[in-house]
Amino acid sequence: MKKTTKYALGIGTLIVASLVFVAADHIDAPATMGTTADIADYFAFEPTEGSDNTAFIVDLQSNVLPDLAYGTFDEDVLTEINIDTDGDLIENLVIQAIARDGRMYFFGPVAPSSTGLTSQVAIESPMGDVEISGSTAIVETMANGVSLFAGPRQDPFFFDFFRFNEVVSPSMDDNSGFDNPGIDTFDGANTMSIAVEVPNSLLGETTATNVLGLPVYKTWVTTNRKQ
Template identity: 70%
Template structure:
């Protein structure tokens, strides 16, 4: 089986698939500001009772609309790891790697090795899509898999400056966060989305669960889920 070896895990972010989100804006210096920098990872059903699962990976969270759009690094492999038997070891992987303006996807397939090292599973193609710029391009394969890659507005809402003020003990007197049931009109509840107007470089896969197989993994509610996390690996 022909494979391309990529090593050196640069970033990792994990969650259990349900309607969940995890955030990790700005990774270590080696990954920061590149498409190896994992910002957010979402895994969810597109609608209640759907037979599909959506995986959305947001990378490089400092892509501003008034600057040139960011690009995907062709030396970085993004890997969605899927645990189906609740042992927190990946049983399947979905991989994405850019080449010449397109994002190529592989899997879902059992990895040849587990952990932070990865090999491009070129014998298990899933599909490809042109990388979007200002117009979204979605490609749907004959297997019902929908693929997207390109800039999207950062969905993460966070008031970074107010957070620092609270942590530093400098929050305004009477401050109560917006949504606090005890907040009144006299409380300073104004929140500012620090990430408003910023973009991420996003990779999205909507895939039928039939391609992922059965799962014995369960979440904290006792519901069957695909436990999943994402890694980025740099070519050696």
């Protein structure tokens, strides 16, 4: 696609040279390792009890060590939060995030132009933008109640990686199990995180019930690299 689109958003200009993106997988896809196309964790939850909002957090590029914590998001990677509103496990709404020149631009919630493995940036449905944080967290809240964040965060994953390797090793004499307490191998490591809090009125009806009996959205996240 040769079309170049400029879209003024806030005080910034988003330039999308190619709008077609192809989906990536998790760390088991070698091409994503060490980049913000690598999805580490995804969370969707009610930010406070009884809230009428839903918070979505996407952690990318796991094991970013402290001296590398304030790196950058890949500008050719589109992060897409997919939301199923009719229960068929096909996205009916998407929330998109893409970085440009030190800011993260958000679009949606909007019906996608295509579903599955390819996506287009929904430049006609801007949500807002926020400066990518460094050591100090920066959050922007829009007039419609949407809140936005992008930047490094402490990796929430607790895992005793070295003890795990010892336990599963065929040559390990002591297979007595994990240590209690274990050692968090990822303590001090970071992820590059994207967070957006959205009023449920922008998302439509919930389509599932979780193990606690609470109504929730069926949702998943993909990263898509520009082709």
